[in-house]
Amino acid sequence: MNKKNLSEGAIIFFIAVSFALLTNLFRSDSLPLVQLKPASISFSTKNNQEPTVSFEVMKGKFKKSGIILIDVRSPEEFKKEHIPWAINIPYHEFSEKLPEVMKQISFSQEIIVYCGGIECSYAKNIAFLLNAKGYKDVKVYKGGWGEWTQKNMPLEKEGEGD
Incomplete structure (x- = not known):
């Protein structure tokens, strides 16, 4: 693969990703870009027991x-x-x-x-x-x-x- 093909591929990829992000931005039912899952968090009282x-x-x-x-x-x-x-x-x-x-x-x-x-x-x-x-x-x-x-x-x- 030569440099021209590589740069054309990168440009096409960038355009496709940009188009997808813009489409998602303007949709009424847009999808979150990042979905955080709840972590299991621990906290405790003075005697180190979870309240x-x-x-x-x-x-x-x-x-x-x-x-x-x-x-x-x-x-x-x-x-x-x-x-x-x-x-x-x-x-x-x-x-x-x-x-x-x-x-x-x-x-x-x-x-x-x-x-x-x-x-x-x-x-x-x-x-x-x-x-x-x-x-x-x-x-x-x-x-x-x-x-x-x-x-x-x-x-x-x-x-x-x-």
Whole structure:
């Protein structure tokens, strides 16, 4: 392959990539150029234990005032059913909703975050981010939605007491 063919190939490649990027930019359903997968993040308290809440503790706390319960599942899942008094801050929308959240929740309030169940790392990741932003009392309900429903605990649908 000579230099002329190589440079022509590079030009064609550059034009094709540019065209693809511009087309994607102007599409109403454009695709993200980078898709980040959630990493499993760890944080701990002073005694090096991850701050989690068991089902028994959660059962006793879920009706207490002053506790903020955050459901990080999708809006569709949340509207269908959720733990009573929970607020929905979907994992994939958390960054854009964080400033609004910070206005409504004091840094000293107890916050419990949950998602779909024990295999779901979203709650842990959001708890880590809240902790990094200065919230001191953030815990993860590891059993999450799966355990809560399995134990036949009270459920709430969108519009019922929200």
